[in-house]
Amino acid sequence: xxxxxxxxxxxxxxxxxxxxxxxxxxxxxxxxxxxxxxxxxxxxxxxxxxxxxxxxxxxxxxxxxxxxxxxxxxxxxxxxxxxxxxxxxxxxxxxxxxxxxxxxxxxxxxxxxxxxxxxxxxxxxxxxxxxxxxxxxxxxxxxxxxxxxxxxxxxxxxxxxxxxxxxxxxxxxxxxxxxxxxxxxxxxxxxxxxxxxxxxxxxxxxxxxxxxxxxxxxxxxxxxxxxxxxxxxxxxxxxxxxxxxxxxxxxxxxxxxxxxxxxxxxxxxxxxxxxxxxxxxxxxxxxxxxxxxxxxxxxxxxxxxxxxxxxxxxxxxxxxxxxxxxxxxxxxxxxxxxxxxxxxxxxxxxxxxxxxxxxxxxxxxxxxxxxxxxxxxxxxxxxxxxxxxxxxxxxxxxxxxxxxxxxxxxxxxxxxxxxxxxxxxxxxxxxxxxxxxxxxxxxxxxxxxxxxxxxxxxxxxxxxxxxxxxxxxxxxxxxxxxxxxxxxxxxxxxxxxxxxxxxxxxxxxxxxxxxxxxxxxxxxxxxxxxxxxxxxxxxxxxxxxxxxxx
Amino acid sequence: xxxxxxxxxxxxxxxxxxxxxxxxxxxxxxxxxxxxxxxxxxxxxxxxxxxxxxxxxxxxxxxxxxxxxxxxxxxxxxxx
Numbered sequence: 001x002x003x004x005x006x007x008x009x010x011x012x013x014x015x016x017x018x019x020x021x022x023x024x025x026x027x028x029x030x031x032x033x034x035x036x037x038x039x040x041x042x043x044x045x046x047x048x049x050x051x052x053x054x055x056x057x058x059x060x061x062x063x064x065x066x067x068x069x070x071x072x073x074x075x076x077x078x079x080x081x082x083x084x085x086x087x088x089x090x091x092x093x094x095x096x097x098x099x100x101x102x103x104x105x106x107x108x109x110x111x112x113x114x115x116x117x118x119x120x121x122x123x124x125x126x127x128x129x130x131x132x133x134x135x136x137x138x139x140x141x142x143x144x145x146x147x148x149x150x151x152x153x154x155x156x157x158x159x160x161x162x163x164x165x166x167x168x169x170x171x172x173x174x175x176x177x178x179x180x181x182x183x184x185x186x187x188x189x190x191x192x193x194x195x196x197x198x199x200x201x202x203x204x205x206x207x208x209x210x211x212x213x214x215x216x217x218x219x220x221x222x223x224x225x226x227x228x229x230x231x232x233x234x235x236x237x238x239x240x241x242x243x244x245x246x247x248x249x250x251x252x253x254x255x256x257x258x259x260x261x262x263x264x265x266x267x268x269x270x271x272x273x274x275x276x277x278x279x280x281x282x283x284x285x286x287x288x289x290x291x292x293x294x295x296x297x298x299x300x301x302x303x304x305x306x307x308x309x310x311x312x313x314x315x316x317x318x319x320x321x322x323x324x325x326x327x328x329x330x331x332x333x334x335x336x337x338x339x340x341x342x343x344x345x346x347x348x349x350x351x352x353x354x355x356x357x358x359x360x361x362x363x364x365x366x367x368x369x370x371x372x373x374x375x376x377x378x379x380x381x382x383x384x385x386x387x388x389x390x391x392x393x394x395x396x397x398x399x400x401x402x403x404x405x406x407x408x409x410x411x412x413x414x415x416x417x418x419x420x421x422x423x424x425x426x427x428x429x430x431x432x433x434x435x436x437x438x439x440x441x442x443x444x445x446x447x448x449x450x451x452x453x454x455x456x457x458x459x460x461x462x463x464x465x466x467x468x469x470x471x472x473x474x475x476x477x478x479x480x481x482x483x484x485x486x487x488x489x490x491x492x493x494x495x496x497x498x499x500x501x502x503x504x505x506x507x508x509x510x511x512x513x514x515x516x517x518x519x520x521x522x523x524x525x526x527x528x529x530x531x532x533x534x535x536x537x538x539x540x541x542x543x544x545x546x547x548x549x550x
Numbered sequence: 551x552x553x554x555x556x557x558x559x560x561x562x563x564x565x566x567x568x569x570x571x572x573x574x575x576x577x578x579x580x581x582x583x584x585x586x587x588x589x590x591x592x593x594x595x596x597x598x599x600x601x602x603x604x605x606x607x608x609x610x611x612x613x614x615x616x617x618x619x620x621x622x623x624x625x626x627x628x629x630x
Contacts, residue, residue, distance in 0.1 A: 088610055088613045091617055092580050095617055218598030219598030222599070239592070240602050249586060280617075280621045284617040287614050290610050291607065294607050
């Protein structure tokens with residue numbers, strides 16, 4: 001621990017600085033009345049281009065991504081680079097789809113995607129399913145942010161013997177995070193994101209210039225990786241894809257992109273922006289982070305070239321691949337700069353964790369509390385429930401990491417990506433068409449969930465001895481095809497979902513079963529800032545009380 | 551004609567605006583990065599990067615260029 005003293009001091013200093021900012025954020029662009037979900041949960045729906053860029057960037061590219069993607073590249077090679085096409089494909093999708101969600105949400109005062117689904121399809125049950133799916137998918141994602149911080153703490157040697165001592169730094173970090181999120185809402189991560197991203201950009205720019213210079217150039221780095229994979233017995237690794245994992249690579253990239261913009265925390269980030277122009281301009285500017293991510297992924301190869309050996313994992317005999325990047329920094333950088341890099345990862349975990357807990361809290365408040373527990377809740381009560389729920393969500397995330405094997409959170413996150421995809425027909429396609437019948441969407445959701453869970457359960461990994469939930473690459477031979485190719489589970493599950501929803505829609509339409517009333521109009525989907533029909537808060541509440549209950 | 555009143559004309563007008571054919575261009579950066587045949591090779595190397603890596607990083611520029619073009623071509627002119 002003594003050896004890492006400089007790193008620990010720099011890390012702690014930056015961490016405390018950011019925490020102070022989190023508390024001050026409540027006064028930043030302060031509203032007249034913070035006791036409203038639009039203020040606490042969406043930062044006043046008024047973020048401009050720059051803030052949105054930092055906020056959404058800090059939101060989508062999490063600490064876990066920064067630690068896990070290079071770890072994957074370190075272990076498997078080319079397959080880990082799927083993060084690059086994944087984060088290229090997502091922006092045109094958002095450009096097309098989420099702009100419509102922004103417009104309809106602003107006109108009707110929706111805070112969550114489930115709010116939209118409820119009114120579009122006139123179905124509180126479908127909305128409840130979307131909300132629960134969102135909360136379930138987000139929880140392990142928050143827990144994973146802790147895995148990111150833990151990888152850093154482990155490298156700095158901040159580990160104790162007992163369960164509590166080992167996790168004390170994380171518990172303290174999350175307690176601080178919970179306190180300022182409670183007070184400042186979405187404004188806290190928005191302000192902190194400036195520091196987080198600036199630190200990350202500095203660290204990575206230095207890393208990609210300085211490390212190749214120390215390690216003999218990019219050519220040597222790739223050659224070292226190539227040599228490692230050629231020597232390893234595993235069939236799927238290499239610096240290029242092979243015939244069997246290309247389909248997995250493509251479907252994983254596409255499926256992950258579809259899943260990412262359905263995650264409640266991305267939608268929260270997008271809804272907080274001021275107008276459609278801000279979103280569209282950001283879709284051109286956000287790929288700067290993808291470049292960063294691509295370069296970060298290559299840190300995995302640099303670690304190979306530098307001969308990094310990952311620290312032991314939680315169970316006997318396993319290794320913790322997530323420590324690869326922190327170890328590389330520890331080995332190659334002067335202590336003080338390694339401290340800055342660790343702070344970048346640590347703070348990088350706080351921004352998405354805050355936004356995710358806010359998004360999950362908003363879903364609970366709007367689609368469970370207000371819908372089922374207290375229909376006449378005032379705006380102030382809503383904000384208050386959301387604040388408290390955000391605390392509960394974070395306690396849950398910390399408990400997951402402290403009391404369960406972190407591998408459990410990683411498995412849950414894998415499942416999370418697959419289940420959030422099952423909201424695609426209702427949320428994303430629902431923005432374009434109301435053709436699907438509400439009952440058919442519910443059936444499709446159930447079929448997709450069942451299919452996804454079954455497939456994930458079937459996936460084993462002989463190398464680690466795991467029999468179930470050992471990854472997202474499903475062997476097509478299980479379907480009876482004579483091939484070694486694998487495919488991403490989420491894509492198959494969502495296709496099943498769509499087929500069931502479409503077939504049942506045809507049946508229900510033929511049987512003339514009522515599909516409920518659409519509470520949105522076609523021009524809602526193009527409304528922009530300054531629209532005279534954007535409903536102010538008080539009126540909106542009266543409006544929703546009048547709606548018929550299905 | 552004042553802004554919001556009759557439903558139908560507003561709808562028709564905004565529809566025309568949002569359904570610009572330029573939007574179809576956005577399918578290029580969705581489809582191209584998902585064709586491994588284009589980039590799954592070592593040569594030619596660029597600054598030591600195998601094609602697999604530099605070409606996929608180059609798709610980022612393709613994505614930025616396309617979204618920027620579509621944004622510029624579809625943005626509302628003169629009515630804000």
